[in-house]
Amino acid sequence: MLEIIVCDDDKSCRKAVVGIVEQFFTGKQMKYIIHEYGDYNDSFIENIVPGGKKIYILDIETPSRSGIDVARMIRKKDVESIIIFVTGYEEFSRLVLKKNIMCLSFINKFDNLAGDLRESLEESLHFFDTDKVFRITDNNVTYNIRLNSILYITRDSLDRRTVVKCDKCEYRLRMSLADVHKLLGDKFIQTHRSCFVNQSRIESVDHKNKIITFDNHMTTDLLSDTYRKDLKQ
Numbered sequence: 001m002l003e004i005i006v007c008d009d010d011k012s013c014r015k016a017v018v019g020i021v022e023q024f025f026t027g028k029q030m031k032y033i034i035h036e037y038g039d040y041n042d043s044f045i046e047n048i049v050p051g052g053k054k055i056y057i058l059d060i061e062t063p064s065r066s067g068i069d070v071a072r073m074i075r076k077k078d079v080e081s082i083i084i085f086v087t088g089y090e091e092f093s094r095l096v097l098k099k100n101i102m103c104l105s106f107i108n109k110f111d112n113l114a115g116d117l118r119e120s121l122e123e124s125l126h127f128f129d130t131d132k133v134f135r136i137t138d139n140n141v142t143y144n145i146r147l148n149s150i151l152y153i154t155r156d157s158l159d160r161r162t163v164v165k166c167d168k169c170e171y172r173l174r175m176s177l178a179d180v181h182k183l184l185g186d187k188f189i190q191t192h193r194s195c196f197v198n199q200s201r202i203e204s205v206d207h208k209n210k211i212i213t214f215d216n217h218m219t220t221d222l223l224s225d226t227y228r229k230d231l232k233q
Contacts, residue, residue, distance in 0.1 A: 002128075003052060007037040007044060008059040010085065013109055014038065017057055017086060020114050021168060024121050029199055040065035048074055054081035055124050057117075061087075075102060076228050082124040084218070086117065133226060134184060138173045145171065152197040153180055153188065153215050154222060183189055191231065195222035205231050 004021055008014040018034055025032055037044045039062045048070075056074060058067040071083050079102070086107045103129075105120040107113060134145040149166045155177045156163050159177050164171040173180060181188055181196050186198040191212065203215045210223040212231075223231075 002032040002056045004032060004034045004057065005037070005044075005047075006034060006057045007040060007052060007062065007070075009036065009038050009062040010059070013059075014039055016109075016113065017117065018089075020117050024118050029189075030125075039063055040067070040070050044070075045073065047110075048077055050078040050080075053128055054078070055121070056081060056083045058083065058085055059087055060085060060098070070102075071103065078203070082127065083233065084120050084144070086113065086115070129220075136175070136180070136183060141226070143173075144170055147184070147187070148198075150184070150188075150198050150218075151201055151218060152191075152194075152195055152212075152220055152222070153177060153184070154196075154220075155194040157194075165220075167218075189231070191220075191227045192222040192224045193226070195220065197222075199231075202231070 006014055006017050006021070007025070016035060018036060021034060035047070040133065041064055056071070058071060060067040067085060067087070074081065074083065083103045084105050084107065085103055086109050088109050090179050101207050104124060105116070107116045107120065134143075134147050134150065136143050145164065145166065151165045151167065153165065154163050155161075157173070159172070162173040162175055162177045164173065164180065177194065177196070184196070187198060187200060189199045191192075197212060197220070201214045201216075202212060203217075204213045205211075205223070206213070207228055210228070211221055212220050212223055
């Protein structure tokens with residue numbers, strides 16, 4: 001689940017940002033939730049926790065705290081989340097860079113807000129996709145597998161192993177299929193009782209013959225009537 005945290009004390013601007021975010025994700029096969037705040041109050045600060053996928057869309061100034069100070073708080077606990085500033089105070093952009101808080105973008109709310117924010121959201125998703133590494137230790141062996149290289153995971157009932165099928169190789173793990181899927185996250189959708197596929201790698205789905213073709217032309221027939229309705233293609 002992707003979390004998007006929006007904070008701006010200007011209600012009209014905050015609602016505009018939320019609307020752009022919702023429009024951006026329309027039609028995308030991704031679960032997300034938006035948290036709205038009108039101030040960097042105690043509730044906001046308490047919810048700065050590491051883990052998961054998060055995109056912070058922050059204002060520079062609110063009645064309680066500076067957005068720059070808040071971004072520094074975020075970075076002390078979380079170096080992986082995306083931080084985007086949306087503000088009318090362009091003069092703060094150099095200060096943001098100076099503080100080295102790894103801000104993805106600094107957007108002027110009065111100049112092409114929708115276009116610049118959509119571009120930043122697209123870049124954020126690309127960052128999550130390309131930099132995510134699936135790291136797992138199984139039977140005293142540690143594997144580091146790039147998430148985008150995985151086509152699907154399935155269960156081999158004969159040797160009781162979970163098979164992680166990649167572009168050029170496969171990994172056979174002792175972990176259960178369910179446990180591996182929990183580590184991979186929402187990007188993988190169930191297509192069979194013993195299979196989860198990487199939906200971002202799907203090229204086409206032949207519902208009649210129950211064949212899934214991936215973008216590297218490999219296929220799998222692990223598609224059942226129970227789950228195929230969840231596939232959009």
